[in-house]
Amino acid sequence: DGGITQSPKYLFRKEGQNVTLSCEQNLNHDAMYWYRQDPGQGLRLIYYSQIVNDFQKGDIAEGYSVSREKKESFPLTVTSAQKNPTAFYLCASRLAGGQETQYFGPGTRLLVL
């Protein structure tokens, strides 16, 4: 089955620790996205990538980093510079083109210990 997988489902971070969220897709999609979701704030774009080895900052990139070394993978690192990381993180992908549908993974919930 084609789809988007995110792991882990739950992730705990200690103070000063960097953590990495995994996102993999086997849909052969060109573009991949990371969103942060907080109650009442909708989805806010962190980073996106249109092609391998290239990515752009979204609206709330500070404290996060990404890489796109393979078409099917787009990991997100939450660094210690992100002072309020507790949130639900969603990965998405789609074919190139503004009219194309974004497909979402099941999400990772990050909690701070």
Add this chain to the structure above:
Amino acid sequence: AQSVTQLGSHVSVSEGALVLLRCNYSSSVPPYLFWYVQYPNQGLQLLLKYTTGATLVKGINGFEAEFKKSETSFHLTKPSAHMSDAAEYFCAVSNQAGTALIFGKGTTLSVSS
């Protein structure tokens, strides 16, 4: 710049009643518009989208939406609510470059028996 406003963060209806979720957008180019649904602790699922052509768009689970350019609206409706429709709904518009989606803050739909 593109933006989306969803009127009403919470909407409550009785089972069998009409569902109306409001979405207004701002766009400097012809918009591509999307409605997504999210069940608790899950990713988003596409309900329907408008790209070009017919302004009345039919989606999954009996939902439909009408693109009204003069009103800059894309409201979501369903004639008869079902308990399983209880979820959070997001309206989104493609950004000007067509590289990402801009989401509204979401509307939580509650359905009572």
